[in-house]
Amino acid sequence: MTYKVLLIDDEPGALEGLQLWVDWERLGYEICGLCSNGVDGLQMIRELHPDLVITDVNMPLMDGLQMIEQCYEERLNDVKFAIMSGYNEFEYARKALRFGIEHYMLKPIMQEEAEEVLEKIHADLQQAQKQRRLALEAEREETASLIRNVLLDIPIDEAGRAKLRAMSNHDTRWNVLMIQSEALLLMNVRRRMEQFLAQEVCTYVVDLGQGRLGAVYREAQDDSELEFAKLLALSREYSSLPVLMALGKSQASLLDLAHGYRTARTAMQLMFYDADYTHLVSYENFRTRPFQHHYPTYLLDNMIRTAELLDKSGFREAVTAASSTFREMLVDPQIVKKMMVHVFYSLLGMVEELDEQQSRRMMEKYEIPGVNDHVVSLGAMMTDLIAAGEECIDLLLVQQMNRSQGVVQDINAYIQAHYRENLTIKRLAELFFIHPVYLGQLFLRKNGISVNEFVHNLRIEEAVLLLAQNKLKNGEIAERVGYSNYNQFLKHFEKRMEMSPNEYKSRRI
Template identity: 25%
Template structure:
């Protein structure tokens, strides 16, 4: 649709022209009206219409004076003159200003339609020529940029001026739209950015491998400028429904230096997984994840993959979303401290989650069904663009799992502990470990436990393990197998504990049970 501005000092004529023609059917849309020459010039500056229809005689500036001033300013677009005077001199002067048509008042609808059709054909031709010239200019500009970035070619100032690349400063900005189909989308994304820069005239868009590059003629120096650029770009690319990541290299004074700016932006986007803010990323800024240990949190020295796996399983087993959140926070701190790469982090967290789900599936048939369903969802972790998104996705999945299992909110902490110990006697359980799991001080938790059960934690744990050992021995397992399954690494220690508890050795107990079965 071509835009139209109607200018006439008579309100009835302005409104009549808006309604007499089905503008959309003719390929136009009326964007505004003006009542005098001064207003016409102001609105033309603001709206830059494709076609201006204006009365030749108006108070103040006449229609011809309006056209003369706009043409002197280099304004393009078509003009259609309306006049109540069949004055040939006016017509000749109007033609000298490049007026597209001249109609007498009162306007005849058929004549108006003929003029609009003729002017539209002219606008179509101009648009086609402009598009070809624009495409040609863009091609050559991209060629200049790519020859510098990848070939180190030096261009003379005359050539840079010819392609409108002779600027006072330059900055390379790279855009990544994270999507599995980003390869197909890159042409569409590039077109969206070209349209944006066509309006702002602030830079040139070029292809940069898997990224879309923008060479800016005015670097983004301040955080406010960078945030504005990010917001504007992400809004335009919103229809792709994918996360947008943008990084900028240093601003430089000479076009030969844009390779430095480009390399810096590439390096930043290669670290995209650790981005923690939605803005244009630049070097020497604290945008990456930094997770110092807060007062009261568990030290990282004792953390390892096995401990995190166990704690994650405990969170699922006791249905604790609070513990789930804490253990994922510990995982984030731990891997950042260890300096793992994106690929390593995704492998580790997926393995940890899978092992925790597998342990949960062994608790009961109900947990097995739910755990199996959620194991299939772990592949989504590999598709997350950032570490924050990765942890958020896993926390959401496991929170839903806990919800399906049912939260034990009515049970006391000690009851939960007892049930937990009975389900997991073979784990390397210590009061300190469970205190961390249930988020209690270990000494205080020990007192609560003894008050509730009448026994210390270690005595109760030994009893649970001995009862489990009896059932395993009755199944015919060997003594070292039973010792391992109930959490005693030292077989001799298990032998001593069992004999003290039952009065006979483990092997003797198993033999007695066999005799009774005969």
């Protein structure tokens, strides 16, 4: 690296010799100025900000030591000094050492000696620069850590609060740009964000966990619209990638940025519904569109019920209807996500009863359980849920078909032994571990009639036998074969026998 050098001496010959004899470029220096006294030297130090000042001691107006002392008083601490003196000025040199000046050259200046001193100074400048850089990085890391804690509502001590309070002033406002993406992209996004905001002195990019970054910056006082336009242009660089950005509400103090972060998170949830926001949204867009925190509970019931009935088209319609209602009502995305996770786990529970391995495979295949930690839209989430539901229903149909081969005969035998009882498809499904819808379909396919018709046929067959014996009253017969309501018995008897019980009796006499 090249360092700037200011040469000060009241002897023109000495200045000319220094310029000509020393190979400044090879040693890593460039001469930025020349002057002949301490007054001019002090002014040039203020204006040119040299890295190294080589000065004579005994000069008019202001000698070298007075100039150095004034620099320290003005806190011009980044400049390094080397002095030149003759043998009879050694007392000046000793005094200079008390100011912490380590390097001096005796006049007349010899090229080899001067270059040796300059090489040592160059090494010192490099070491000092490295230490300043490390100190600055440590300072920024400490500040970034404090800001991260503020954003996440983690308490900080009074010293930290005082530091952030000092950084905030009445003339500036601070804001946070929340960035959310997938883990593999996040490092690249962070580097790009740091490059983008590099020109801003007060900018901090912090990791907020769960695939989120927070870029905290000091807002431009004169052109916030231009600032937003630049951020929008940056977001468009990721138009084909799952990278979302949301701008919060600006705050007067860094200590208040937790609220700014909350507003940025709220704003980002708008993208759950509205694809028009592309990849950047501001909290200002949200203020007129607050989320609702209630929804019709039947939406959840319909999705689970149609899945339990193994009704693929019904399940698809239920999910689509729920999606439309959520969008129309603008239900809080976190509530919607929790509901969809509940439906997904209900589907897995149905599969797990028949095949735990298939349940685990579905868990790994679909990303729905992690929707709270990922960039996701309502449409994408519902598409995944429909696919998961249809796969679940297909698995249940196949599994139940495999397990139910030959089971119809067992069901028939059970009904023939228990038809007088209050039998329902649900009860039979529980006894034979078959889904009620599939049991009804399987029974109809094998027997040609429904379970209810089969039960009524058996009851009426027994009733006919009892009527032929003519020992019991009609009401007693109805009750014995399983009817608690005589009108029901009458209805099913006439349907099958095409006559009433009394007509049947009279014809048998």
